[in-house]
Amino acid sequence: MDKLKCECGHVNPEGTILCESCGKPIEGNQHIDGNDKTKLLNMRYDGTARRSQTYNRTIVDKIWNFFSSVKVGVMLIVIALIASGIGTIFPQEQFIPPEAENRDPAVFYEDWYGLIGKIYYQLGFHELYSSWWYMILIALIGISLVICSIDRFVPLYRALKIQQPKRHNSFLSRQRLYSNTAVVSKEEKETLVSRLKKQRYNIVNKDGNILAEKNRFSRWGPYVNHIGLIIILIAAILRMTPFFYLDEYVWVREGEQKVIPGTNNEYYIENKRFLLEVYEEDDERYKDAMERMGEQVHKNYQTDLIIYKTVGETVVGKEPELEKVTESSIQLNAPLKIDGYTLYQSGFQENEFSKMKFKLYETADEDQNSLGEITVDLTSPDETYELENGIKIQVSQYYPDYVLEDGEPRSVSKFPRNPAFVFNVFPPDEEKGEISFVGIGKNIDATGENKYKLGIVDFEMRYASGITVRQDYTLPFFILGAAIFMIGVIQGMYWQHRRIWINPQGEGILLAAHTNKNWFGLKKDIEKAIAGTNIQMVIDQEEEKEV
Amino acid sequence: MSDLTSISSTALYTAFIVYLIATVFFGATIKDKRTTDMSKKGIAGTIAITLTIIGFIAQLIYFFTRWAAGGHAPVSNMFEFVTFLGMSLVLAFIIIYFIYKLSVLGLFALPIAMLIIAYASMFPTEISPLVPSLQSHWLFIHVITVSLSQGVLAVSFVAGLIYLIKTIDQSVFSKKTFGLEFILFTLILMLGFVASSVTFNFLDYHAEIQYEEPNYEKFKDETRVNIKPEEIAVYNKPAIVGPKHGVMLTEDKMKPIIHIPEWMKGKDAATKLNTVIWSILSGTIIYGIIRLVIRKRIGAWVQPFLKNVRPNLVDEIMYRSVAIGFPLFTLGGLIFAAIWAQIAWDRFWGWDPKEVWALITWFFYAAFLHLRLSRGWHGEKSAWLAVIGFAIIMFNIIVVNLVLAGLHSYA
Ligand code: HEM
Numbered sequence: 001m002d003k004l005k006c007e008c009g010h011v012n013p014e015g016t017i018l019c020e021s022c023g024k025p026i027e028g029n030q031h032i033d034g035n036d037k038t039k040l041l042n043m044r045y046d047g048t049a050r051r052s053q054t055y056n057r058t059i060v061d062k063i064w065n066f067f068s069s070v071k072v073g074v075m076l077i078v079i080a081l082i083a084s085g086i087g088t089i090f091p092q093e094q095f096i097p098p099e100a101e102n103r104d105p106a107v108f109y110e111d112w113y114g115l116i117g118k119i120y121y122q123l124g125f126h127e128l129y130s131s132w133w134y135m136i137l138i139a140l141i142g143i144s145l146v147i148c149s150i151d152r153f154v155p156l157y158r159a160l161k162i163q164q165p166k167r168h169n170s171f172l173s174r175q176r177l178y179s180n181t182a183v184v185s186k187e188e189k190e191t192l193v194s195r196l197k198k199q200r201y202n203i204v205n206k207d208g209n210i211l212a213e214k215n216r217f218s219r220w221g222p223y224v225n226h227i228g229l230i231i232i233l234i235a236a237i238l239r240m241t242p243f244f245y246l247d248e249y250v251w252v253r254e255g256e257q258k259v260i261p262g263t264n265n266e267y268y269i270e271n272k273r274f275l276l277e278v279y280e281e282d283d284e285r286y287k288d289a290m291e292r293m294g295e296q297v298h299k300n301y302q303t304d305l306i307i308y309k310t311v312g313e314t315v316v317g318k319e320p321e322l323e324k325v326t327e328s329s330i331q332l333n334a335p336l337k338i339d340g341y342t343l344y345q346s347g348f349q350e351n352e353f354s355k356m357k358f359k360l361y362e363t364a365d366e367d368q369n370s371l372g373e374i375t376v377d378l379t380s381p382d383e384t385y386e387l388e389n390g391i392k393i394q395v396s397q398y399y400p401d402y403v404l405e406d407g408e409p410r411s412v413s414k415f416p417r418n419p420a421f422v423f424n425v426f427p428p429d430e431e432k433g434e435i436s437f438v439g440i441g442k443n444i445d446a447t448g449e450n451k452y453k454l455g456i457v458d459f460e461m462r463y464a465s466g467i468t469v470r471q472d473y474t475l476p477f478f479i480l481g482a483a484i485f486m487i488g489v490i491q492g493m494y495w496q497h498r499r500i501w502i503n504p505q506g507e508g509i510l511l512a513a514h515t516n517k518n519w520f521g522l523k524k525d526i527e528k529a530i531a532g533t534n535i536q537m538v539i540d541q542e543e544e545k546e547v
Numbered sequence: 548m549s550d551l552t553s554i555s556s557t558a559l560y561t562a563f564i565v566y567l568i569a570t571v572f573f574g575a576t577i578k579d580k581r582t583t584d585m586s587k588k589g590i591a592g593t594i595a596i597t598l599t600i601i602g603f604i605a606q607l608i609y610f611f612t613r614w615a616a617g618g619h620a621p622v623s624n625m626f627e628f629v630t631f632l633g634m635s636l637v638l639a640f641i642i643i644y645f646i647y648k649l650s651v652l653g654l655f656a657l658p659i660a661m662l663i664i665a666y667a668s669m670f671p672t673e674i675s676p677l678v679p680s681l682q683s684h685w686l687f688i689h690v691i692t693v694s695l696s697q698g699v700l701a702v703s704f705v706a707g708l709i710y711l712i713k714t715i716d717q718s719v720f721s722k723k724t725f726g727l728e729f730i731l732f733t734l735i736l737m738l739g740f741v742a743s744s745v746t747f748n749f750l751d752y753h754a755e756i757q758y759e760e761p762n763y764e765k766f767k768d769e770t771r772v773n774i775k776p777e778e779i780a781v782y783n784k785p786a787i788v789g790p791k792h793g794v795m796l797t798e799d800k801m802k803p804i805i806h807i808p809e810w811m812k813g814k815d816a817a818t819k820l821n822t823v824i825w826s827i828l829s830g831t832i833i834y835g836i837i838r839l840v841i842r843k844r845i846g847a848w849v850q851p852f853l854k855n856v857r858p859n860l861v862d863e864i865m866y867r868s869v870a871i872g873f874p875l876f877t878l879g880g881l882i883f884a885a886i887w888a889q890i891a892w893d894r895f896w897g898w899d900p901k902e903v904w905a906l907i908t909w910f911f912y913a914a915f916l917h918l919r920l921s922r923g924w925h926g927e928k929s930a931w932l933a934v935i936g937f938a939i940i941m942f943n944i945i946v947v948n949l950v951l952a953g954l955h956s957y958a
Binding site for chain 1: 616617618646647671673674675676678679680682683857859860863866867870871873874877878881882885889890891892893895898899900903904906907910911913914917918920921922923947
C-alpha cells in the first residue's frame, strides 16, 4: 500500500490524512491528526502526508522525526529561555563590577555571592552565552527549525496547489464554519460569489463547485521567517571567524599618534583633543533633575582626531611615511567609518599627567627662590637634566602611578596618574648627589641633610581616549536575515489565509470555511457576502460546543 | 517649572481622571446583552470609548508638551518610559475595541493602564538630561516601538485574564483558582506600592542612614575606577531593612529592624528592598480588606459579572493581539535595539541582562505561537501563557531595570 487512491479518483501519497483533491478523510490514517476522536477535522497542514508522520524505520527517519516535532522545538526554546534567564541572575564575566575587590571570576563569584555564586561559576554560568552547551542548544534549535519547515512546507505546498473546489461532504461538514441551506436561487448564489470577489477572494468555479480563496501567500510566512532565522544563525557562526570580524581596542592620549591595531600598520590615528562636556547646572530644562541627583551629568564624549595612511613600502625599522586621510571627530553614538573600519568613542581616561615642572631651591631659603626649573615629560623622562648654573638632576627612579605597598614604593600601572620621582641632585663638580623623593603632596628628604630641595610648580594634564576598532563583514548577513524574518512574520501575522467552499447540494448549497487564524474576520466576510439572501450563516461548530 | 512642563503634568493628571470615569462607564456596559449583534451598542459603551479617546488625547498632550519642554522624546527615564507603556496599552485597547467592540475589555484594560501610570509616577518625574549614550534617535525609535508592542501584548494579557476569570471553575479551590488569585494579588501588590509611596510622600517621611563601606580603587587592564561609596541612604519610607554597617543620621525616626542580606549588592539595595517590603505589606493589607468585604476569592466575586462574555471571542482577541504585537516586538525590541547598540556601543548584541530578557520575551511569545498553531493550545492554556508573557514583560521593566540593571538602566 504505497499510494492511496481516493474515491474522487485522486492518487495520494502514502501517509495522506485528507485527500489532497477532495478532502475526504482517508481511512486508516485518521489517528495521525487525531481526527478519529473529534467532530471537526484537524486542518493543520490540510491533512497532507508528512514524512515525519509516515516513516519511522531507519535511523535517519528517527532523527528526522525527532527534530520535526514542534514539541521538541518548543522544548529546546524553553530550555534556552530558562538557561538565558539563569545567566542574568549574577553578572556575566564581562560585567563584573569595577568596585569588586577581586575581579578574577574564580574569586569574585564566591566572594560576592557565597556558595551559590561558587556553584554558578563552577557550572560555567559566568560565561554562559559563549559556552559550548549554550551554542549547541542554539544550533539544535536551528536544526529543528530547518527540518520542521521542510517536513511541512513541501506537502502543504503540493496540497494547496492540487486542491479542488469540489469537496467531499464529510470534509465540508467537519469544518469549523459550516452551514447547509436547502434552497438557494441562482441569483443568490451569484450575489454571494460576486460579493466575495469584491472582497478580493479568488474564485475557482468547477462545474458549479466554488472555491473562494484569499491570501494564500500568508501561509508561507512561517517558512520565510525561519529562513531569516537560519541566515542570522549562519551569520553568528561566521562572526566567530577572524576573517569576517575584527575587534580591537586602543588607548590614544591627547597629542599622541598611534598605529590603528588590526589594520596591518596601514592606518595611524592622532588624538588632537578629547572633549568631555557636562550639562550646565543652571540649564532651565534639567535643573530640577540635576539638583535631585546632586552630581554633574555628562553631555558629550568626543575625540577630535586625524587619520593617516602609510604611503609606499613600509620598511622595518624606518619611520613610515604618512599621508593625512581625514580630520574628523567621533562621539559616543557617532562613530567614524574609514575604508571598512569603524572607530568608536568607547572610553576615556581622566587625570593623567603629561608634563610636570619642578624648581630647585635651597632648603634653607624660606622664600624658596628658584635656582632653576626643569620640565619633565612624564611619558618618557630624560635621564638627567642640567641647569644653567651647572647643577645636574638625575632621575634615578620614576613611578608613573605610585603607591606604597608594604612599605615598598611601586607603580601600579605604566600611566602617569600619580607620578613620583627619586631624584639625585648633583651640585656642580660634585661626585656624590643628594637623594630626594618628590611626588604629589610628598617631598621627602631621606637623610635630612639635603642642601637642595625640588618642588612641583606646575603640571599639565591630559585625557586618553579609548577607541574601539571594528570591522564586521557579517553585518549585511544579519541585516538580510532580520529583514527576511520581519517580512515573513508580518506576512504570516497580518494576513490570513481564508478559504470558503460553496458546493451545490440538491437545490441548495453547502457552505464551509476555513482559516488559519482570525476566525472573527472570516465570519464577517461571510456575513457581508450573504447579507440579504436566504443563505444560512455558517455556524461556528467550535463555539457551539461551549454553550 | 516652565509653562509647558506644568501643562504637561496637568494633562497627564487629566488623562488619569478621565480613564477612571471611562472605567465606570465600561462597568455599566456589563449588563448589556450583546451576544451576537455587534452593531447595536449601548449608550454607556459609546460614552466609555469616547472618554477613553479623550483621555488618550490628554495623554498625547502630556507627551508632546513634555517633549517640547525637555528637548527630547519623553521616554528616557523610568517615569517617562512606564507612563508611555500605559499610554500604549490604552492605544492598543482603542484599536482592538474598534475591531471587536468588546466593552468588557475596557473594564479591565483601563484600570491596568491606570495602575501602570500610577506606578510610573512614583519615580522621579523631573525632566532629566540625556547622557551621551542615550543621545540617539534610535533610542526613541527603539523605545517607542517596544513600548507600543508591549501595549498590544498587554491587551492579550487583559484578554487572557478575562478568559481565566470567566472560565475557571470557582466552585472548588484548585491549583487554577490559586493561580488566578495569585495574578490578581500581584496586581494589588502594585497598588500597594503606589499606596504606600503616596502615603509616606504625603507624610513627607525622610530618614537618612550613613553607610560605612570601604572605598574601593581597582584596576582592570588600564582603567582605574574610583568608586565613591554611597555615603548616605535616603529613606522615604520607614526603614525596615538597613545597610549592614549603617549609622542612623535622623533622630527619632524608626531604626532598621534587620540588615540587608550579604548577597544583595549594588547601589541602594537596602532602600529598594525596603520599598519592596512595604509594597508587599500594604498590598497584602489591601487584599485582606477586599477579601473581608466580599467574603470570597476575588476571581469568584468577579466571575458572575462576566456572564455575557463569549470566551471564544476573548480567546480570539488574545491571540490576535499576540499576532499583532509579536512582529512589532521583534522590530522594536530586537532589531531597532540592535541597530542602536551597534552605533552606540560598537556591538549590536552584548548579552546585557536587558537584552537577554528581551530575547527571553521574544522566545516566549514564539513558543506561545508554536504551541497554539501546532499543538492546539487554545483557550485556557493560551490564556495562562498570555498572562505569563506579560509577567515576563513586567519583570523586564521592573526587576531588570531596578535590580539586574545593565546598560539600559533607567533608574
Ligand atoms: C525549534 C525550532 C523551531 C521549530 C521546529 C519551528 C517550527 C515551526 C512550525 C512548524 C511552524 C508552523 C508553520 C505552519 O504551520 O505553517 C512555525 C511557525 C512560526 N515560527 Fe517557528 N519554529 C522554530 C523556531 C522558531 C523561532 C526561534 C521563532 C522566532 C522566535 C519562530 C517563529 C515562528 C513564527 C512567528 C511562526 C508563525 C506562527 C503563527 O503563524 O502563528 N520559530 N514554526
